[in-house]
Amino acid sequence: MIGSLRRVAACTGMLARYFSRRALAMGPLRSWAARGLILLTMVAFVVGAAVVAYQFMRPVGSELGVWRYVFDLTSVSVAMIVLGIFMALRLLVGGASAVLDFTAQLPVSHRERRGALLAFEATTLVLITAVLMAAMGISSTMILGPRGVLLATTPIVTGVVVYLVVTIAHNAGDLLLTLLGLRRVRSTVLLLVTFAALLWLNARLVSLVGAVSLPDAPGGRALIGLNLMPWLLHTYGPWAYVLGAGGLVAVLALAAVLTAPNAHPSHHRFVNLALPVRTSGPWGVHLAYALRNQHLWLGVSLAAALFAYLAGTASVHPLWSAALLSFPGMYHYGNTRALRILHPERGPWSIWLRMVGCQTAVVGVFLAAGFGVLALARPELLAGSSEPVLGTVAAVVFAVLVGSAFPAENDNPFSALLGSLVLALILAFVGILTGLLQLPAAATVPLLAALAALAAVVSVWSIHVHETRSRHDVPQALAV
Structure with a gap:
């Protein structure tokens, strides 16, 4: 097991070098001036959003009940964002079989190669979620101090947990469709199933928001699944949150790697379709x-x-x-x-x-x-x-x-x-x-x-x- 994880880490490092040499070095970001401009734009975006969030939440002060309610609602929206990111990555990374050809000579299994891609996707997810939630995280840290740091991490951890759960379900669906002989259409079917899940979650958004208890509700905070991380932090304290979140992410990540298809990703880049007109x-x-x-x-x-x-x-x-x-x-x-x-x-x-x-x-x-x-x-x-x-x-x-x-x-x-x-x-x-x-x-x-x-x-x-x-x-x- 340890050796397999090491090979996944080595393959992930090779993908990172491929990214830096083929993506960064071939576009406008090969210039340090362009990279600095993009970084400055991102910082301005985050700082501006943080100022707006700080001005909006400053009247709340250190009322933890309201803050926890806000982050409960944030967890629901993060789940929808993660499903959207998952679909986008399936469209973009789903045809990455040609990119993985340079790892064909390495002593790694197909499952370990898929694990390296999973690590890349998880890193992308964490970065996107961190940027989107940075404003609320900065404002909570500025207003609540050290107590707001762990609270600010709950949307990111929620996003990682949701992504790993969806990945495991996707791997299980991939295996099921392969056993049913639907190998050629599995990408399309799984993409449509994920889209249906996103629509279902969007249809239930109002009921999910209503299910989250108000800060002064007599029954305490409601656990609806999506708000597991802020609920765990509120109910059992910081240490239980850190240990529980870390253990859950580790178990789900291991399950995602183990359930990954142990076969080279077969992706047909082109469809044998006749052109409607004769052109040359x-x-x-x-x-x-x-x-x-x-x-x-x-x-x-x-x-x-x-x-x-x-x-x-x-x-x-x-x-x-x-x-x-x-x-x-x-x-x-x-x-x-x-x-x-x-x-x-x-x-x-x-x-x-x-x-x-x-x-x-x-x-x-x-x-x-x-x-x-x-x-x-x-x-x-x-x-x-x-x-x-x-x-x-x-x-x-x-x-x-x-x-x-x-x-x-x-x-x-x-x-x-x-x-x-x-x-x-x-x-x-x-x-x-x-x-x-x-x-x-x-x-x-x-x-x-x-x-x-x-x-x-x-x-x-x-x-x-x-x-x-x-x-x-x-x-x-x-x-x-």
């Missing part, structure tokens, strides 16, 4: 990749389920589900590098236009099908369809930006994940500035168009830099 040259290459990419069809299954759910609830316009089909654009540039050698293209603008054009055409087919369904079932929703259509096109442009700035060759999930996090941080910062400036609702579409235009320019510049470097023709100004 660069346009045919890009269209074939966009249409036959396995990531697209995983996204189609998820987008169709989300479309049906939104059409039934009418809480959000159903056509927003098409935005999920934009994420294959993050892999388009990196995975078509070898094809561009066979079909040389004129310049970065031509490459960008073909990528965006083909991705938009594929997404447009889903949008057209969605329009047809809404025209038959919910014609009253057609009037407000302009914003989701423009938002979906902008999502395609942003996805191509991520793939151009952080090329993801061989379905490398690390580059796509890093680029997505950087883009999310920048868009969140822009959203905060927009809120502070109190821009009118009419400015949403022009702002989105301006951001998409800026993304197009940055994408073309990134393509130019990568194409220049691939020809070993690097000007001094670009060698950063």
Whole structure:
């Protein structure tokens, strides 16, 4: 057992070096100035949110009952966030079999290799949760002092526990579908089951929040499962919380590694699908990749389920589900590098236009099908369809930006994940500035168009830099 854990740790270290050399060294973050700018943006985001949280919670003072109630509610929201992160990582990391090829010659089992990927996913989860919950954690520490430190860790521990439980359930489902002979469709089925769990949790959100006892409830604090960590800290004290949380995480992590499939992750990168039109040259290459990419069809299954759910609830316009089909654009540039050698293209603008054009055409087919369904079932929703259509096109442009700035060759999930996090941080910062400036609702579409235009320019510049470097023709100004 100890030797197996050591091999998992060694394989995790190799994945970390792969991440630093293939993700950080090939994108804009290879420059220390760019890294410093992103770090400064993240610090500004966390500090600004912490100031707002401090001003909001300062009247509460040291009333621990209210603080515990707040963190009980936070645990419920963290569970939904973790399920969303799990689905995103399944889409990104689920096709990482080509990335793991460099570990094929190592004396490690497939289960240990999966354990290394689990460690990478858990680290990503902890970092994202820590950033999202940093504001409340900082404010609780500033107001409560040392007592607020352990309370601030409860959302992170809750996120790790939920993630490990979902991973174990996912591994069990993978084994069950394999035994049933559904090996080829297991990724799609498990993704839809996870999405159904997220929708179920969202439907029960109000009842879960109501089940948490109010600070002055005579029956004490309610235990609803999701608030196990703050409940344990409140009921049995700090030492019981530290020992209980540490033991639970250790047991679940071991179970997640032991239940991992002991087989190489079989992932079919492409679907054998005939093209709807006969094309040749660069346009045919890009269209074939966009249409036959396995990531697209995983996204189609998820987008169709989300479309049906939104059409039934009418809480959000159903056509927003098409935005999920934009994420294959993050892999388009990196995975078509070898094809561009066979079909040389004129310049970065031509490459960008073909990528965006083909991705938009594929997404447009889903949008057209969605329009047809809404025209038959919910014609009253057609009037407000302009914003989701423009938002979906902008999502395609942003996805191509991520793939151009952080090329993801061989379905490398690390580059796509890093680029997505950087883009999310920048868009969140822009959203905060927009809120502070109190821009009118009419400015949403022009702002989105301006951001998409800026993304197009940055994408073309990134393509130019990568194409220049691939020809070993690097000007001094670009060698950063």
